[in-house]
Amino acid sequence: MSKQIAGIIPIVAAPFTSAGALDEDSFQALVRHLLGTGAQALTLFGLATEFYKLADAERARMQALLLAETSASAEVAGVISITDHSWELAAERARAAEQQGADAIMVLPPYFLGPAEPAIFEHLRRVIGAVRIPAIVQYAPAQTGVRIAPDLFLRLRDELPNAEFVKVETQPPGRYVAQLAERSAGRLRALVGYAGVQMPDVLARGAVGIQPGCSFTEVYSELWRRWASDPAGFHALHTQLLPYISYWMQGVELIVRAEKVILKRRGIIASDYCRSPAYALDARELAQIEQFLESFAPFLAR
Template sequence: MNKEIKGVIPIAAAPFTENGYLDEDSFQQMIRHLLQAGIHGVTLFGMATEFYKLTDKERGRMLRLLLDETNNHPSVASMISVTDHTAENAISHAQQAERMGADSLMLLPPFFLQPSEHAITEHIRKVADSVDIPVIVQYAPLQTNVRIPPEVFLTLHEKVPNIQFIKVETQPPGRYITSLMDHSQGKLGALVGYAGVQMPDVLERRAVGIQPGCSFIELYVQLYQLFQSGEKKGFHTLFQKLLPYISYWMQGIELIIKAEKVILYKRGIIASDYCRSPQYTLDNIEMKMIDRFLEQFADELRNEGRL
Protein backbone atom coordinates (compact mmCIF):
# COMPACT_ATOMS: atom_id res chain seq x y z
CA MET A 1 0.00 0.00 0.00
CA ASN A 2 1.33 3.47 -0.87
CA LYS A 3 -1.62 5.62 0.22
CA GLU A 4 -0.98 7.16 3.61
CA ILE A 5 -3.64 7.08 6.33
CA LYS A 6 -3.69 10.65 7.60
CA GLY A 7 -5.44 14.00 7.32
CA VAL A 8 -9.14 14.49 6.62
CA ILE A 9 -10.98 11.21 6.03
CA PRO A 10 -14.74 11.87 5.87
CA ILE A 11 -17.44 9.26 6.47
CA ALA A 12 -19.51 8.92 3.29
CA ALA A 13 -23.27 9.45 3.65
CA ALA A 14 -25.83 7.06 2.17
CA PRO A 15 -28.11 9.06 -0.16
CA PHE A 16 -31.64 7.78 -0.72
CA THR A 17 -34.37 8.77 -3.14
CA GLU A 18 -37.63 10.32 -1.94
CA ASN A 19 -39.05 6.79 -2.04
CA GLY A 20 -36.33 5.48 0.25
CA TYR A 21 -34.24 3.57 -2.30
CA LEU A 22 -30.46 3.84 -2.55
CA ASP A 23 -29.61 6.72 -4.91
CA GLU A 24 -26.53 5.47 -6.76
CA ASP A 25 -26.22 8.59 -8.92
CA SER A 26 -26.17 10.88 -5.89
CA PHE A 27 -23.71 8.59 -4.11
CA GLN A 28 -21.33 8.64 -7.06
CA GLN A 29 -21.58 12.42 -7.43
CA MET A 30 -20.99 12.88 -3.69
CA ILE A 31 -17.84 10.72 -3.79
CA ARG A 32 -16.50 12.62 -6.81
CA HIS A 33 -17.22 15.90 -5.01
CA LEU A 34 -15.23 14.68 -1.99
CA LEU A 35 -12.30 13.57 -4.14
CA GLN A 36 -12.11 17.07 -5.62
CA ALA A 37 -12.21 18.77 -2.21
CA GLY A 38 -8.69 17.91 -1.06
CA ILE A 39 -9.48 15.00 1.27
CA HIS A 40 -6.86 12.40 2.15
CA GLY A 41 -9.19 9.41 2.41
CA VAL A 42 -12.85 8.42 2.56
CA THR A 43 -14.59 5.96 4.87
CA LEU A 44 -17.59 3.84 3.92
CA PHE A 45 -20.07 2.15 6.32
CA GLY A 46 -19.29 4.25 9.36
CA MET A 47 -22.17 5.30 11.59
CA ALA A 48 -22.73 8.37 9.42
CA THR A 49 -23.24 5.99 6.46
CA GLU A 50 -26.23 4.55 8.36
CA PHE A 51 -24.74 1.07 7.84
CA TYR A 52 -27.40 -0.33 10.18
CA LYS A 53 -30.14 0.69 7.69
CA LEU A 54 -28.59 -0.84 4.55
CA THR A 55 -29.25 -4.19 2.89
CA ASP A 56 -26.39 -6.50 1.94
CA LYS A 57 -27.08 -5.82 -1.73
CA GLU A 58 -26.91 -2.04 -1.18
CA ARG A 59 -23.69 -2.35 0.78
CA GLY A 60 -22.12 -4.38 -2.02
CA ARG A 61 -23.15 -1.86 -4.65
CA MET A 62 -21.88 1.12 -2.62
CA LEU A 63 -18.58 -0.65 -2.01
CA ARG A 64 -18.08 -1.22 -5.73
CA LEU A 65 -18.98 2.39 -6.61
CA LEU A 66 -16.61 3.81 -4.01
CA LEU A 67 -13.67 1.61 -4.92
CA ASP A 68 -14.16 2.33 -8.63
CA GLU A 69 -13.40 5.96 -7.75
CA THR A 70 -10.68 5.62 -5.09
CA ASN A 71 -8.75 2.82 -6.82
CA ASN A 72 -8.11 5.25 -9.69
CA HIS A 73 -7.08 8.11 -7.41
CA PRO A 74 -3.35 8.50 -6.76
CA SER A 75 -3.52 9.63 -3.13
CA VAL A 76 -7.02 9.31 -1.57
CA ALA A 77 -7.18 6.13 0.52
CA SER A 78 -10.35 4.06 0.86
CA MET A 79 -11.29 2.88 4.35
CA ILE A 80 -14.05 0.28 4.59
CA SER A 81 -15.78 -0.17 7.94
CA VAL A 82 -16.48 -3.76 9.00
CA THR A 83 -19.31 -3.83 11.54
CA ASP A 84 -20.38 -7.48 11.73
CA HIS A 85 -20.93 -8.88 15.21
CA THR A 86 -19.46 -12.32 14.42
CA ALA A 87 -15.86 -12.94 13.41
CA GLU A 88 -16.94 -15.28 10.61
CA ASN A 89 -19.04 -12.62 8.86
CA ALA A 90 -16.53 -9.87 9.60
CA ILE A 91 -13.67 -11.90 8.09
CA SER A 92 -15.73 -12.58 4.96
CA HIS A 93 -16.51 -8.87 4.47
CA ALA A 94 -12.94 -7.81 5.32
CA GLN A 95 -11.43 -10.18 2.79
CA GLN A 96 -13.97 -9.16 0.15
CA ALA A 97 -13.04 -5.48 0.59
CA GLU A 98 -9.33 -6.32 0.35
CA ARG A 99 -9.86 -8.36 -2.83
CA MET A 100 -11.77 -5.46 -4.39
CA GLY A 101 -8.89 -3.07 -3.74
CA ALA A 102 -9.69 -1.36 -0.42
CA ASP A 103 -6.67 0.45 1.01
CA SER A 104 -7.62 -0.08 4.67
CA LEU A 105 -10.32 -1.35 7.00
CA MET A 106 -12.00 0.19 10.02
CA LEU A 107 -13.15 -2.47 12.46
CA LEU A 108 -16.01 -1.90 14.91
CA PRO A 109 -15.63 -4.37 17.80
CA PRO A 110 -18.69 -6.50 18.71
CA PHE A 111 -20.80 -5.02 21.50
CA PHE A 112 -24.29 -6.57 21.39
CA LEU A 113 -25.12 -8.36 24.71
CA GLN A 114 -21.86 -7.15 26.25
CA PRO A 115 -19.21 -9.72 25.21
CA SER A 116 -16.17 -10.14 27.45
CA GLU A 117 -12.96 -8.22 26.82
CA HIS A 118 -11.33 -11.49 25.75
CA ALA A 119 -14.10 -12.16 23.21
CA ILE A 120 -13.80 -8.62 21.86
CA THR A 121 -10.02 -8.69 21.50
CA GLU A 122 -10.14 -12.16 19.90
CA HIS A 123 -12.65 -10.81 17.36
CA ILE A 124 -10.34 -7.91 16.52
CA ARG A 125 -7.30 -10.20 16.29
CA LYS A 126 -8.99 -12.76 14.03
CA VAL A 127 -10.42 -10.22 11.61
CA ALA A 128 -7.24 -8.13 11.37
CA ASP A 129 -5.13 -11.26 10.92
CA SER A 130 -7.29 -12.36 7.97
CA VAL A 131 -6.10 -9.46 5.78
CA ASP A 132 -2.85 -7.71 4.94
CA ILE A 133 -4.05 -4.10 4.59
CA PRO A 134 -3.92 -1.65 7.53
CA VAL A 135 -6.66 -1.95 10.14
CA ILE A 136 -8.14 0.90 12.16
CA VAL A 137 -10.02 -0.20 15.30
CA GLN A 138 -13.00 2.02 16.07
CA TYR A 139 -13.13 2.69 19.80
CA ALA A 140 -16.51 4.28 20.57
CA PRO A 141 -17.39 3.43 24.18
CA LEU A 142 -20.34 5.84 24.43
CA GLN A 143 -22.09 4.18 21.49
CA THR A 144 -21.07 0.57 22.20
CA ASN A 145 -20.44 0.45 25.99
CA VAL A 146 -17.19 -1.36 25.13
CA ARG A 147 -14.22 -0.02 27.10
CA ILE A 148 -10.67 -1.03 26.20
CA PRO A 149 -7.50 0.30 27.90
CA PRO A 150 -4.79 1.67 25.56
CA GLU A 151 -2.33 -1.06 26.53
CA VAL A 152 -4.72 -3.71 25.15
CA PHE A 153 -4.50 -2.12 21.70
CA LEU A 154 -0.70 -2.21 21.90
CA THR A 155 -0.82 -5.93 22.73
CA LEU A 156 -3.11 -6.49 19.73
CA HIS A 157 -0.69 -4.56 17.48
CA GLU A 158 2.21 -6.70 18.66
CA LYS A 159 0.23 -9.85 17.75
CA VAL A 160 -1.12 -8.49 14.45
CA PRO A 161 1.12 -5.65 13.13
CA ASN A 162 -1.38 -4.41 10.53
CA ILE A 163 -3.51 -3.11 13.42
CA GLN A 164 -1.98 0.32 13.02
CA PHE A 165 -4.55 2.94 14.09
CA ILE A 166 -7.24 3.50 16.69
CA LYS A 167 -10.20 5.75 15.97
CA VAL A 168 -10.68 7.33 19.39
CA GLU A 169 -14.23 8.44 20.16
CA THR A 170 -14.05 8.77 23.92
CA GLN A 171 -15.33 12.00 25.46
CA PRO A 172 -13.00 13.78 25.66
CA PRO A 173 -10.63 11.91 23.31
CA GLY A 174 -7.46 13.89 23.98
CA ARG A 175 -6.19 12.28 27.17
CA TYR A 176 -6.89 8.80 25.81
CA ILE A 177 -4.83 9.68 22.73
CA THR A 178 -1.96 10.86 24.91
CA SER A 179 -2.09 7.61 26.88
CA LEU A 180 -2.23 5.61 23.64
CA MET A 181 0.80 7.47 22.27
CA ASP A 182 2.72 6.97 25.51
CA HIS A 183 1.97 3.24 25.69
CA SER A 184 2.68 2.51 22.04
CA GLN A 185 5.64 4.90 21.64
CA GLY A 186 4.40 5.88 18.20
CA LYS A 187 3.63 2.34 17.02
CA LEU A 188 -0.10 3.16 16.88
CA GLY A 189 -1.65 6.23 15.28
CA ALA A 190 -4.87 7.89 16.41
CA LEU A 191 -7.79 9.13 14.34
CA VAL A 192 -10.74 11.05 15.76
CA GLY A 193 -14.37 11.34 14.71
CA TYR A 194 -17.23 13.05 16.58
CA ALA A 195 -17.51 15.78 13.91
CA GLY A 196 -14.10 17.13 14.89
CA VAL A 197 -15.52 18.89 17.96
CA GLN A 198 -12.19 18.32 19.75
CA MET A 199 -10.04 18.96 16.67
CA PRO A 200 -7.67 21.57 18.20
CA ASP A 201 -6.89 19.42 21.22
CA VAL A 202 -6.44 16.10 19.39
CA LEU A 203 -4.18 17.54 16.69
CA GLU A 204 -1.99 19.05 19.40
CA ARG A 205 -1.85 15.56 20.94
CA ARG A 206 -0.52 14.07 17.67
CA ALA A 207 -3.67 12.54 16.21
CA VAL A 208 -2.89 11.80 12.58
CA GLY A 209 -6.33 12.51 11.17
CA ILE A 210 -9.96 13.54 11.53
CA GLN A 211 -13.00 11.52 10.39
CA PRO A 212 -15.97 13.91 10.24
CA GLY A 213 -19.11 13.77 8.11
CA CYS A 214 -18.93 14.76 4.47
CA SER A 215 -21.41 17.60 3.86
CA PHE A 216 -19.03 20.54 4.48
CA ILE A 217 -15.72 18.76 4.13
CA GLU A 218 -14.04 21.85 2.65
CA LEU A 219 -14.00 23.43 6.13
CA TYR A 220 -12.19 20.48 7.66
CA VAL A 221 -9.67 20.41 4.82
CA GLN A 222 -8.99 24.11 5.32
CA LEU A 223 -8.67 23.65 9.09
CA TYR A 224 -6.23 20.77 8.67
CA GLN A 225 -4.13 22.72 6.19
CA LEU A 226 -4.00 25.74 8.50
CA PHE A 227 -2.89 23.59 11.43
CA GLN A 228 -0.27 21.71 9.43
CA SER A 229 1.20 24.94 8.06
CA GLY A 230 1.47 26.44 11.55
CA GLU A 231 -1.15 29.14 10.97
CA LYS A 232 -2.67 28.63 14.41
CA LYS A 233 -4.46 31.97 14.56
CA GLY A 234 -6.32 31.34 11.32
CA PHE A 235 -7.03 27.77 12.44
CA HIS A 236 -8.59 28.83 15.74
CA THR A 237 -10.56 31.69 14.15
CA LEU A 238 -12.18 29.35 11.62
CA PHE A 239 -12.72 26.60 14.19
CA GLN A 240 -14.49 28.96 16.60
CA LYS A 241 -16.91 29.90 13.82
CA LEU A 242 -17.67 26.24 13.14
CA LEU A 243 -17.83 24.97 16.73
CA PRO A 244 -21.35 26.16 17.70
CA TYR A 245 -22.85 24.27 14.76
CA ILE A 246 -21.03 20.96 15.14
CA SER A 247 -21.49 21.05 18.93
CA TYR A 248 -25.25 21.31 18.45
CA TRP A 249 -25.50 18.69 15.70
CA MET A 250 -23.34 16.19 17.60
CA GLN A 251 -25.88 15.97 20.41
CA GLY A 252 -27.21 12.88 18.65
CA ILE A 253 -26.09 10.54 15.85
CA GLU A 254 -29.40 10.70 14.00
CA LEU A 255 -29.47 14.49 14.45
CA ILE A 256 -26.15 15.05 12.72
CA ILE A 257 -26.95 12.48 10.02
CA LYS A 258 -30.11 14.42 9.15
CA ALA A 259 -28.38 17.81 9.34
CA GLU A 260 -25.57 16.61 7.06
CA LYS A 261 -28.05 15.26 4.50
CA VAL A 262 -30.00 18.51 4.46
CA ILE A 263 -26.74 20.39 3.86
CA LEU A 264 -25.73 17.99 1.07
CA TYR A 265 -29.16 18.45 -0.51
CA LYS A 266 -29.17 22.24 -0.20
CA ARG A 267 -25.70 22.34 -1.76
CA GLY A 268 -26.94 20.32 -4.75
CA ILE A 269 -24.61 17.40 -4.06
CA ILE A 270 -27.37 14.82 -3.48
CA ALA A 271 -30.92 14.80 -4.86
CA SER A 272 -32.82 14.24 -1.58
CA ASP A 273 -32.28 14.59 2.16
CA TYR A 274 -34.36 11.45 2.85
CA CYS A 275 -33.40 9.36 5.88
CA ARG A 276 -34.77 5.91 6.52
CA SER A 277 -36.76 5.52 9.73
CA PRO A 278 -36.25 5.78 12.57
CA GLN A 279 -34.84 9.22 11.87
CA TYR A 280 -34.49 12.65 13.47
CA THR A 281 -36.90 15.33 12.25
CA LEU A 282 -35.47 18.86 12.20
CA ASP A 283 -37.82 21.61 13.38
CA ASN A 284 -38.05 25.13 11.94
CA ILE A 285 -35.40 26.57 14.24
CA GLU A 286 -32.96 23.79 13.37
CA MET A 287 -33.62 24.29 9.65
CA LYS A 288 -32.93 28.01 10.05
CA MET A 289 -29.66 27.11 11.76
CA ILE A 290 -28.61 25.18 8.65
CA ASP A 291 -29.55 28.11 6.41
CA ARG A 292 -27.53 30.43 8.64
CA PHE A 293 -24.58 28.02 8.51
CA LEU A 294 -24.66 27.90 4.72
CA GLU A 295 -24.86 31.69 4.51
CA GLN A 296 -22.03 32.20 7.00
CA PHE A 297 -19.70 29.80 5.18
CA ALA A 298 -20.82 30.58 1.63
CA ASP A 299 -17.34 31.62 0.52
CA GLU A 300 -15.73 28.41 1.79
CA LEU A 301 -18.52 26.17 0.47
CA ARG A 302 -18.78 27.06 -3.17
CA ASN A 303 -21.62 25.01 -4.58
CA GLU A 304 -20.29 22.50 -7.07
CA GLY A 305 -23.38 20.30 -7.29
CA ARG A 306 -24.47 19.14 -10.73
CA LEU A 307 -27.90 17.66 -10.05
Protein backbone atom coordinates in the same frame (compact mmCIF):
# COMPACT_ATOMS: atom_id res chain seq x y z
CA MET B 1 2.09 10.48 -4.17
CA SER B 2 1.43 7.40 -1.98
CA LYS B 3 -1.94 7.11 -0.31
CA GLN B 4 -2.03 7.88 3.40
CA ILE B 5 -4.45 7.16 6.23
CA ALA B 6 -4.13 10.60 7.78
CA GLY B 7 -5.55 14.09 7.52
CA ILE B 8 -9.24 14.51 6.74
CA ILE B 9 -11.05 11.20 6.22
CA PRO B 10 -14.80 11.81 5.88
CA ILE B 11 -17.43 9.15 6.48
CA VAL B 12 -19.44 8.90 3.26
CA ALA B 13 -23.21 9.27 3.61
CA ALA B 14 -25.76 6.87 2.10
CA PRO B 15 -28.12 8.92 -0.11
CA PHE B 16 -31.66 7.62 -0.49
CA THR B 17 -34.44 8.64 -2.83
CA SER B 18 -37.48 10.38 -1.39
CA ALA B 19 -39.13 6.94 -1.39
CA GLY B 20 -36.32 5.46 0.72
CA ALA B 21 -34.45 3.45 -1.93
CA LEU B 22 -30.67 3.64 -2.31
CA ASP B 23 -29.85 6.46 -4.74
CA GLU B 24 -26.83 5.16 -6.64
CA ASP B 25 -26.56 8.25 -8.85
CA SER B 26 -26.42 10.57 -5.84
CA PHE B 27 -23.95 8.27 -4.10
CA GLN B 28 -21.60 8.27 -7.07
CA ALA B 29 -21.93 12.04 -7.42
CA LEU B 30 -21.12 12.42 -3.72
CA VAL B 31 -18.03 10.22 -3.93
CA ARG B 32 -16.74 12.08 -6.99
CA HIS B 33 -17.36 15.38 -5.24
CA LEU B 34 -15.42 14.23 -2.16
CA LEU B 35 -12.42 13.23 -4.28
CA GLY B 36 -11.92 16.92 -5.01
CA THR B 37 -12.33 18.34 -1.50
CA GLY B 38 -8.82 17.77 -0.16
CA ALA B 39 -9.73 14.60 1.73
CA GLN B 40 -6.89 12.09 2.11
CA ALA B 41 -9.25 9.09 2.31
CA LEU B 42 -12.95 8.22 2.22
CA THR B 43 -14.56 5.84 4.71
CA LEU B 44 -17.70 3.84 3.94
CA PHE B 45 -20.09 2.20 6.43
CA GLY B 46 -19.36 4.32 9.47
CA LEU B 47 -22.22 5.42 11.71
CA ALA B 48 -22.74 8.44 9.45
CA THR B 49 -23.34 6.03 6.55
CA GLU B 50 -26.35 4.64 8.43
CA PHE B 51 -24.79 1.20 7.91
CA TYR B 52 -27.28 -0.29 10.36
CA LYS B 53 -30.10 0.58 7.92
CA LEU B 54 -28.57 -0.96 4.78
CA ALA B 55 -29.27 -4.30 3.10
CA ASP B 56 -26.34 -6.53 2.19
CA ALA B 57 -26.96 -6.00 -1.53
CA GLU B 58 -26.92 -2.23 -1.03
CA ARG B 59 -23.67 -2.42 0.91
CA ALA B 60 -22.09 -4.50 -1.84
CA ARG B 61 -23.14 -2.05 -4.53
CA MET B 62 -21.97 1.01 -2.59
CA GLN B 63 -18.64 -0.65 -1.80
CA ALA B 64 -18.06 -1.50 -5.45
CA LEU B 65 -18.86 2.04 -6.55
CA LEU B 66 -16.65 3.72 -3.95
CA LEU B 67 -13.66 1.44 -4.43
CA ALA B 68 -13.84 1.84 -8.20
CA GLU B 69 -13.41 5.59 -7.69
CA THR B 70 -10.71 5.46 -5.01
CA SER B 71 -8.77 2.77 -6.87
CA ALA B 72 -8.63 5.12 -9.85
CA SER B 73 -7.36 7.96 -7.65
CA ALA B 74 -3.64 8.39 -7.14
CA GLU B 75 -4.11 10.24 -3.86
CA VAL B 76 -7.38 9.38 -2.09
CA ALA B 77 -7.55 6.10 -0.18
CA GLY B 78 -10.65 3.96 0.20
CA VAL B 79 -11.48 2.67 3.69
CA ILE B 80 -14.23 0.09 4.27
CA SER B 81 -15.72 -0.25 7.75
CA ILE B 82 -16.37 -3.82 8.87
CA THR B 83 -19.31 -3.90 11.27
CA ASP B 84 -20.38 -7.55 11.41
CA HIS B 85 -20.76 -8.87 14.95
CA SER B 86 -19.18 -12.29 14.42
CA TRP B 87 -15.55 -12.56 13.41
CA GLU B 88 -16.39 -15.29 10.90
CA LEU B 89 -18.57 -12.91 8.87
CA ALA B 90 -16.39 -9.88 9.54
CA ALA B 91 -13.19 -11.60 8.38
CA GLU B 92 -14.90 -12.67 5.16
CA ARG B 93 -16.10 -9.13 4.53
CA ALA B 94 -12.64 -7.72 5.30
CA ARG B 95 -10.99 -10.07 2.80
CA ALA B 96 -13.55 -9.12 0.17
CA ALA B 97 -12.84 -5.42 0.72
CA GLU B 98 -9.11 -5.98 0.34
CA GLN B 99 -9.63 -8.00 -2.84
CA GLN B 100 -11.80 -5.22 -4.28
CA GLY B 101 -9.06 -2.65 -3.77
CA ALA B 102 -9.64 -1.15 -0.32
CA ASP B 103 -6.57 0.63 1.01
CA ALA B 104 -7.57 0.03 4.63
CA ILE B 105 -10.36 -1.38 6.76
CA MET B 106 -12.01 0.02 9.86
CA VAL B 107 -13.34 -2.52 12.35
CA LEU B 108 -16.18 -1.88 14.79
CA PRO B 109 -15.66 -4.31 17.69
CA PRO B 110 -18.61 -6.50 18.74
CA TYR B 111 -20.86 -4.93 21.36
CA PHE B 112 -24.29 -6.59 21.34
CA LEU B 113 -25.02 -8.27 24.71
CA GLY B 114 -21.77 -6.93 26.18
CA PRO B 115 -19.03 -9.35 25.06
CA ALA B 116 -16.09 -9.83 27.42
CA GLU B 117 -12.69 -8.35 26.61
CA PRO B 118 -11.14 -11.68 25.50
CA ALA B 119 -13.93 -12.09 22.94
CA ILE B 120 -13.41 -8.54 21.69
CA PHE B 121 -9.67 -9.11 21.34
CA GLU B 122 -10.21 -12.40 19.50
CA HIS B 123 -12.67 -10.73 17.11
CA LEU B 124 -10.22 -7.95 16.29
CA ARG B 125 -7.29 -10.36 16.00
CA ARG B 126 -9.18 -12.59 13.58
CA VAL B 127 -10.58 -9.81 11.41
CA ILE B 128 -7.45 -7.67 11.17
CA GLY B 129 -5.32 -10.78 10.76
CA ALA B 130 -7.39 -11.79 7.74
CA VAL B 131 -5.94 -8.94 5.64
CA ARG B 132 -2.62 -7.24 4.97
CA ILE B 133 -3.90 -3.70 4.49
CA PRO B 134 -3.83 -1.26 7.44
CA ALA B 135 -6.63 -1.51 9.97
CA ILE B 136 -8.39 1.10 12.09
CA VAL B 137 -10.29 -0.02 15.19
CA GLN B 138 -13.30 2.18 15.89
CA TYR B 139 -13.60 2.73 19.64
CA ALA B 140 -16.97 4.37 20.27
CA PRO B 141 -18.05 3.54 23.83
CA ALA B 142 -20.94 6.02 23.91
CA GLN B 143 -22.55 4.37 20.89
CA THR B 144 -21.71 0.73 21.71
CA GLY B 145 -21.81 0.71 25.51
CA VAL B 146 -18.50 -1.19 25.56
CA ARG B 147 -15.35 0.27 27.11
CA ILE B 148 -11.93 -0.96 26.06
CA ALA B 149 -8.68 -0.29 27.92
CA PRO B 150 -5.69 0.97 25.91
CA ASP B 151 -3.82 -2.24 26.80
CA LEU B 152 -6.02 -4.23 24.42
CA PHE B 153 -5.00 -2.07 21.48
CA LEU B 154 -1.35 -2.26 22.51
CA ARG B 155 -1.52 -6.08 22.61
CA LEU B 156 -3.20 -6.08 19.22
CA ARG B 157 -0.47 -3.83 17.79
CA ASP B 158 2.23 -6.11 19.17
CA GLU B 159 0.65 -9.14 17.52
CA LEU B 160 -0.46 -7.70 14.17
CA PRO B 161 1.72 -5.31 12.14
CA ASN B 162 -1.29 -3.86 10.29
CA ALA B 163 -3.23 -2.98 13.48
CA GLU B 164 -1.98 0.57 13.08
CA PHE B 165 -4.83 2.91 14.03
CA VAL B 166 -7.53 3.51 16.62
CA LYS B 167 -10.44 5.83 15.93
CA VAL B 168 -10.94 7.34 19.38
CA GLU B 169 -14.47 8.48 20.18
CA THR B 170 -14.30 8.65 23.94
CA GLN B 171 -15.53 11.81 25.62
CA PRO B 172 -13.19 13.60 25.95
CA PRO B 173 -10.84 11.84 23.52
CA GLY B 174 -7.60 13.75 24.12
CA ARG B 175 -6.19 11.79 27.04
CA TYR B 176 -6.91 8.47 25.37
CA VAL B 177 -5.16 9.69 22.21
CA ALA B 178 -2.12 10.68 24.26
CA GLN B 179 -2.08 7.36 26.15
CA LEU B 180 -2.07 5.36 22.93
CA ALA B 181 0.78 7.42 21.49
CA GLU B 182 2.89 7.38 24.65
CA ARG B 183 2.40 3.75 25.65
CA SER B 184 3.00 2.45 22.12
CA ALA B 185 6.01 4.73 21.53
CA GLY B 186 4.18 6.13 18.52
CA ARG B 187 3.41 2.75 16.92
CA LEU B 188 -0.34 3.23 17.42
CA ARG B 189 -1.80 6.24 15.67
CA ALA B 190 -5.09 7.86 16.57
CA LEU B 191 -7.88 9.22 14.42
CA VAL B 192 -10.79 11.09 16.00
CA GLY B 193 -14.40 11.47 14.93
CA TYR B 194 -17.19 13.43 16.64
CA ALA B 195 -17.31 15.99 13.82
CA GLY B 196 -13.96 17.41 14.89
CA VAL B 197 -15.46 19.13 17.94
CA GLN B 198 -12.24 18.46 19.90
CA MET B 199 -9.94 18.90 16.90
CA PRO B 200 -7.57 21.45 18.52
CA ASP B 201 -6.95 19.30 21.58
CA VAL B 202 -6.58 15.94 19.83
CA LEU B 203 -4.21 17.26 17.18
CA ALA B 204 -2.09 18.83 19.91
CA ARG B 205 -2.01 15.44 21.66
CA GLY B 206 -0.84 13.58 18.56
CA ALA B 207 -3.90 12.50 16.55
CA VAL B 208 -2.99 12.07 12.88
CA GLY B 209 -6.42 12.55 11.34
CA ILE B 210 -10.07 13.47 11.71
CA GLN B 211 -13.03 11.38 10.52
CA PRO B 212 -16.01 13.74 10.30
CA GLY B 213 -19.15 13.60 8.16
CA CYS B 214 -18.95 14.50 4.49
CA SER B 215 -21.22 17.48 3.82
CA PHE B 216 -18.62 20.25 4.26
CA THR B 217 -15.30 18.45 3.88
CA GLU B 218 -13.77 21.56 2.34
CA VAL B 219 -13.98 23.30 5.72
CA TYR B 220 -12.17 20.45 7.47
CA SER B 221 -9.52 20.39 4.75
CA GLU B 222 -8.94 24.09 5.29
CA LEU B 223 -8.66 23.49 9.03
CA TRP B 224 -6.08 20.78 8.38
CA ARG B 225 -4.07 23.10 6.15
CA ARG B 226 -4.17 25.90 8.71
CA TRP B 227 -3.16 23.59 11.56
CA ALA B 228 0.18 23.05 9.81
CA SER B 229 0.80 26.59 8.61
CA ASP B 230 -1.49 29.13 10.30
CA PRO B 231 -2.31 28.30 13.95
CA ALA B 232 -4.18 31.53 14.58
CA GLY B 233 -6.23 31.03 11.43
CA PHE B 234 -6.94 27.45 12.46
CA HIS B 235 -8.31 28.46 15.84
CA ALA B 236 -10.38 31.27 14.33
CA LEU B 237 -11.99 28.94 11.78
CA HIS B 238 -12.60 26.17 14.31
CA THR B 239 -14.18 28.68 16.70
CA GLN B 240 -16.48 29.78 13.87
CA LEU B 241 -17.46 26.15 13.17
CA LEU B 242 -17.81 24.97 16.77
CA PRO B 243 -21.36 26.23 17.55
CA TYR B 244 -22.74 24.24 14.63
CA ILE B 245 -20.89 20.95 15.05
CA SER B 246 -21.30 20.92 18.84
CA TYR B 247 -25.07 21.25 18.37
CA TRP B 248 -25.31 18.62 15.65
CA MET B 249 -23.13 16.14 17.54
CA GLN B 250 -25.66 15.90 20.34
CA GLY B 251 -26.98 12.81 18.54
CA VAL B 252 -25.91 10.56 15.68
CA GLU B 253 -29.28 10.74 13.94
CA LEU B 254 -29.31 14.53 14.37
CA ILE B 255 -25.99 15.06 12.62
CA VAL B 256 -26.80 12.48 9.93
CA ARG B 257 -29.95 14.42 9.06
CA ALA B 258 -28.24 17.82 9.24
CA GLU B 259 -25.43 16.70 6.96
CA LYS B 260 -27.86 15.26 4.43
CA VAL B 261 -29.81 18.52 4.38
CA ILE B 262 -26.55 20.36 3.73
CA LEU B 263 -25.61 17.94 0.94
CA LYS B 264 -29.00 18.43 -0.70
CA ARG B 265 -28.86 22.21 -0.32
CA ARG B 266 -25.45 22.16 -1.97
CA GLY B 267 -26.84 20.21 -4.92
CA ILE B 268 -24.65 17.17 -4.29
CA ILE B 269 -27.41 14.66 -3.53
CA ALA B 270 -31.04 14.70 -4.65
CA SER B 271 -32.81 13.98 -1.36
CA ASP B 272 -32.09 14.36 2.35
CA TYR B 273 -34.17 11.28 3.18
CA CYS B 274 -33.03 9.23 6.18
CA ARG B 275 -34.41 5.77 6.78
CA SER B 276 -36.39 5.42 9.98
CA PRO B 277 -35.95 5.77 12.83
CA ALA B 278 -34.63 9.21 11.94
CA TYR B 279 -34.36 12.70 13.42
CA ALA B 280 -36.78 15.37 12.20
CA LEU B 281 -35.28 18.86 12.11
CA ASP B 282 -37.53 21.67 13.29
CA ALA B 283 -37.78 25.16 11.80
CA ARG B 284 -35.08 26.58 14.08
CA GLU B 285 -32.66 23.79 13.22
CA LEU B 286 -33.29 24.25 9.50
CA ALA B 287 -32.66 27.98 9.90
CA GLN B 288 -29.39 27.15 11.65
CA ILE B 289 -28.32 25.16 8.59
CA GLU B 290 -29.10 28.11 6.33
CA GLN B 291 -27.01 30.32 8.61
CA PHE B 292 -24.18 27.79 8.42
CA LEU B 293 -24.29 27.70 4.62
CA GLU B 294 -24.18 31.48 4.46
CA SER B 295 -21.36 31.74 6.98
CA PHE B 296 -19.16 29.16 5.24
CA ALA B 297 -20.11 29.96 1.65
CA PRO B 298 -16.54 31.03 0.72
CA PHE B 299 -15.33 27.46 1.40
CA LEU B 300 -18.28 25.65 -0.16
CA ALA B 301 -18.52 27.15 -3.64
CA ARG B 302 -18.63 24.42 -6.29
